[in-house]
Amino acid sequence: MKIELEATMGDEDWEAEIIKPHMSSYVPVFEKDRYSSGAHGDTFNRTLASLSEMDDGYSRRDHFMRSRFASGRSLGNRDPGESNKRENTSTMGDFGVGRSFGNRGFSNNKFEEGDSCGFWRESSNDREDNQTRNRGFSKRDGYQDGNDSEASGSFRRSGRGSYRGCRGGFGLGSPNSKYEQDEGTQRSGGIFGSRRSALSGVGKGDAYQSRSGSGSGRGGYKGLNEEVITASGKNSWKSEAERRESGDTQGPKVTYIPPPPPEDEDSIFAHYQTGINFDKYDTILVEVSGHDVPPAILTFEEANLCQTLNSNIAKAGYTKLTPVQKYSIPIVLGGRDLMACAQTGSGKTAAFLLPILAHMMRDGVTASRFKELQEPECIIVAPTRELISQIYLEARKFSFGTCVRAVVIYGGTQLGHSIRQIVQGCNILCATPGRLMDIIGKEKIGLRQVKYIVLDEADRMLDMGFGPEMKKLISCPGMPSKEQRQTLMFSATFPEEIQRLAGEFLKSNYLFVAVGQVGGACRDVQQTILQVGQYSKREKLVEILRNIGDERTMVFVETKKKADFIATFLCQEKISTTSIHGDREQREREQALGDFRCGKCPVLVATSVAARGLDIENVQHVINFDLPSTTDEYVHRIGRTGRCGNTGRAISFFDTESDNHLAQPLVKVLSDAQQDVPAWLEEIAFSMYVPGFSGSTRGNVFVSIDTRKNYQGKSSLNAAGFSSSQAPNPVDDESWD
Numbered sequence: 001m002k003i004e005l006e007a008t009m010g011d012e013d014w015e016a017e018i019i020k021p022h023m024s025s026y027v028p029v030f031e032k033d034r035y036s037s038g039a040h041g042d043t044f045n046r047t048l049a050s051l052s053e054m055d056d057g058y059s060r061r062d063h064f065m066r067s068r069f070a071s072g073r074s075l076g077n078r079d080p081g082e083s084n085k086r087e088n089t090s091t092m093g094d095f096g097v098g099r100s101f102g103n104r105g106f107s108n109n110k111f112e113e114g115d116s117c118g119f120w121r122e123s124s125n126d127r128e129d130n131q132t133r134n135r136g137f138s139k140r141d142g143y144q145d146g147n148d149s150e151a152s153g154s155f156r157r158s159g160r161g162s163y164r165g166c167r168g169g170f171g172l173g174s175p176n177s178k179y180e181q182d183e184g185t186q187r188s189g190g191i192f193g194s195r196r197s198a199l200s201g202v203g204k205g206d207a208y209q210s211r212s213g214s215g216s217g218r219g220g221y222k223g224l225n226e227e228v229i230t231a232s233g234k235n236s237w238k239s240e241a242e243r244r245e246s247g248d249t250q251g252p253k254v255t256y257i258p259p260p261p262p263e264d265e266d267s268i269f270a271h272y273q274t275g276i277n278f279d280k281y282d283t284i285l286v287e288v289s290g291h292d293v294p295p296a297i298l299t300f301e302e303a304n305l306c307q308t309l310n311s312n313i314a315k316a317g318y319t320k321l322t323p324v325q326k327y328s329i330p331i332v333l334g335g336r337d338l339m340a341c342a343q344t345g346s347g348k349t350a351a352f353l354l355p356i357l358a359h360m361m362r363d364g365v366t367a368s369r370f371k372e373l374q375e376p377e378c379i380i381v382a383p384t385r386e387l388i389s390q391i392y393l394e395a396r397k398f399s400f401g402t403c404v405r406a407v408v409i410y411g412g413t414q415l416g417h418s419i420r421q422i423v424q425g426c427n428i429l430c431a432t433p434g435r436l437m438d439i440i441g442k443e444k445i446g447l448r449q450v451k452y453i454v455l456d457e458a459d460r461m462l463d464m465g466f467g468p469e470m471k472k473l474i475s476c477p478g479m480p481s482k483e484q485r486q487t488l489m490f491s492a493t494f495p496e497e498i499q500r501l502a503g504e505f506l507k508s509n510y511l512f513v514a515v516g517q518v519g520g521a522c523r524d525v526q527q528t529i530l531q532v533g534q535y536s537k538r539e540k541l542v543e544i545l546r547n548i549g550d551e552r553t554m555v556f557v558e559t560k561k562k563a564d565f566i567a568t569f570l571c572q573e574k575i576s577t578t579s580i581h582g583d584r585e586q587r588e589r590e591q592a593l594g595d596f597r598c599g600k601c602p603v604l605v606a607t608s609v610a611a612r613g614l615d616i617e618n619v620q621h622v623i624n625f626d627l628p629s630t631t632d633e634y635v636h637r638i639g640r641t642g643r644c645g646n647t648g649r650a651i652s653f654f655d656t657e658s659d660n661h662l663a664q665p666l667v668k669v670l671s672d673a674q675q676d677v678p679a680w681l682e683e684i685a686f687s688m689y690v691p692g693f694s695g696s697t698r699g700n701v702f703v704s705i706d707t708r709k710n711y712q713g714k715s716s717l718n719a720a721g722f723s724s725s726q727a728p729n730p731v732d733d734e735s736w737d
Ligand SMILES: Nc1ncnc2c1ncn2[C@@H]1O[C@H](COP(=O)(O)OP(=O)(O)OP(=O)(O)O)[C@@H](O)[C@H]1O
Pocket: 271, 272, 274, 317, 318, 319, 320, 321, 322, 325, 342, 343, 344, 345, 346, 347, 348, 349, 350, 491, 492, 612, 613, 614, 615, 639, 643, 644
């Protein structure tokens, strides 16, 4: 049997397999400083050692139980052994010569097929951190080209090693030496002093590779203060001062400058079609709670936006409001704080961007111009780099032809580049939290003029990973108090404990909009759960992908290493695949998304980093090769398909050896979304019965509700503006966690 044969393959066999020519479509990451040891060849042992350390006492199941049922949903995603692992796996080694992770670490299939330290138990040390980044910078095809093409071309010509060598070449020739210096002072001096090495191309990556200090550890693609996972398992974006204090001044220089998005109007307004179920949005029940709720609007005209905005809306192909837009736009226009929860792909981005822009226009926002200190009126934060880039593109689209200038900054890119973008003018600053705090720390932006703060994927932004940074943000010197600014939060999921935390950010009279089921899966996604054992998963995956053909498919796995492994495996099976996860360099991530978007690689293997917010045309299938550890995560993942009224399919592999604890919540998600629940799953759910969990909530519309439970002045309406009286079920509320 094939699997058995593979399991007996030696490392060399796999190496040979993996270097086959048909691999060209997949660009695996081989970071020697993460996966190689100091000597040239013992990557495999090192990796195994790290993994077995990781195994101890932190199983996937533990993780789920802790994070889901104990306290906070995905709060436990970080692994306590992360820094150990990093120390073990960082540093040196000659990438070009040494064995690469992708070829070696899994070469004898131990992780997949084998013994007790298999992938499932590999545990969360490598588990993709939710709060790491994602979403392709390019909203539409074509964006990935540009100044990145040289590097990728070089990669293709020269093979794996050359890709790394090309890294960072764009730092040279930067027009603003001051900012270059700024950045230089943040890094470990000396080693990166010469920009020439970064430009030298193939084979010149050595100096870069060798400097990964144990403090930074992740191979150098992380932005300063951005998305660095600490030993405690939390993100750490220490300020420069903190970093210096802790002696953590070493770190590879990030020189990547993302290619600018195309400027032509067609590209700016490129969009995909709404699907056959778009009109069904009208039947979704909506509940708004809080006092003095402004009436919903039913058309864009009722919003009374300025002509330029209306013209941009039309060019974007929007003719009809989605429910979240009908309710949120008047609330934001009315100056109210808002927490809005609506299903994936239902237009939340425009729901905050349009009224903010309308206000800015109404208030006569000053045209942006070059200034050393910029004072944006609006700050939008999102948890992943690609998501914030996508939001930026939306902001740029809707502000087209106005004097409002949107800027995006995120980690994994050159800090000097971020600063240069800002100083040219900045009304709307779209940022990931780490880079934002860096920029604030460097006094490149002033906060006095901030009138709007938007937290997209707000539950993620407020959990243990990002919550502390968000608190820092709102208490930064100059930041207007919550009474003096408008704070808006959007997500498809909103755990109640996070809602409570959100109170600190919002005025007490904020409004809560629930469109359909809070935290519910999009009903346009047909969900299928298949019972597939760990050892049969790859075979099943290939079978499904072969049936699917060229339709765009996202395959979610639980760990970064597994993402590489599965992508490599699929390429060997001649299925054009790319991968995205937090250990890939930003350039590679953007390239991978570009290849997926344009259909060059119709299969994208991803970790949770791609679970939230990615809006990619024509993603018809999502496959959960591994089930995620929380239902919220599941909802976000499958929400990459079935967007904006289009239909999609989600297939999830359920391994009865390891996933039984997920049966009960899964049954609930399925039945809430009016999907068929397999009898075997119900049986498992029943056998795993947890007192207090009510099982199916079919018919209950609002699974989670405004935690203030203050229904005075509540307006309960459906999207068409008709009254409804579907009361939340408190038992379900309690049983969910
Ligand atoms: N009123 C509308 N008419 C047509 N298309 C729309 C409308 N509103 C949004 N869209 C499009 O629908 C897609 C999904 O929107 P968006 O990304 O804002 O969804 P979302 O609710 O934020 O999803 P997620 O929860 O996954 O982040 C986008 O391509 C967007 O341009």
